[in-house]
Structure formats: structure tokens, C-alpha cells
Amino acid sequence: MTRFELTGPMERVATPDLAGRLQRALALFPELDGRKITVGLTSNPRLHGSAEAENWLIRLNPTRRSGSSYFTIGHELTHLLQKPGLGLVPAGEVQCDIWTLARSDLFLDDMPSYLRVPCRRRAWPVHARAVRSLCIRAIDERRRHRLYIVWLEREIRQYFAQPPPITLLDLLGAS
Secondary structure (H helix, E strand, C coil), rough: CCCEECCCHHHHHCCCHHHHHHHHCCCHHHHHHHCECCCCEECCCCCCEEEEEECCCEEEEECCCCCCCHHHHHHHHHHHHCCCCCCCCCCCCCHHHHHHHHHCHHHHHCCCCCCCCCCCHHHHHHHHHHHHHHHHHHHHHHCCCCCCHHHHHHHHHHHHCCCCCCCHHHCCCCC
């Protein structure tokens, strides 16, 4: 089982909710089993998070609205799967967003940071599952075509060019 250790500064500001989010997110990364992940604070207050894969360290900014979202936690953990970490996921920020969204519905609580998604943050919940589905397809597409990100961005644009169907739940304001 993967465990995490908080740095001193993070320990002073971490809430039980954040610790629970970290544990729940880590459970979705079996590739990291047996490793100790250090969780610290970002040095730049404008960042949501950062990662140092070679040191098995992620940094979060719990003072920012998105800094402790499941998406941000998952994104930073996905960086540990890139080189110089485990090297299981292609390097790059857009790639990190794609693999994070594809991993689990848990990471749909906030918009991706680098993958271009033409909607406002408030509208993201309506589109999140469709974008995740496209990310999953893009990873499969990568096996055949190296330009899978171009493919994905085109598919996302096509998806957003068609308004999503309005359901009765949408009209009633339920989610």
C-alpha cells in the first residue's frame, strides 16, 4: 500500500479532508504501491500543485480553490508515473491531464489545467464525463497514431460544437 508523509509546512495547514482526499486518490494509483510519497506545499502561491518525480514528492496549494481538488491531486500523482519517475505515462503537462482524467471519475471534480477544453469552469460538470470518455479513447488511439493529442483536441472541439442534450434533471436543476 502506498503511504504519504506530509512535510512540516503541509502538516500545519492540512485538514482531515485533504488527508482523506490524498488517501482516496493514492488508492487509484496501484503503480505507486510500496512507495512513500511526500506531500508538501507549493512554493508559488499561484500554482495549484507541482511534482518532483525523482524525489517522489508532490506539492499542493490547499489555499487555492483547485489546489486540493481530486483532479489536482491526481494530476500531481500522475507526474510520478512520468519520467524521471516510473516512466509509464508519456511526459508532458497535456499528457498528464489526459491520463489523470482517464484514470477515474474521481478526478472529474475540476477542469484540466493544460488540455484545451472550451467551456467555463461552471459548465465543466456537464461535460466532464464526455471529455473523460474522449481521453480514454485518445489513449487507445495513441497505440495507432502518435498524434493522439491532435486527435483528442479535434474530438473535443467537435463535441463542444454540438450542444449537449438537455435532460429533465437539467431542467429541474438536479445533479
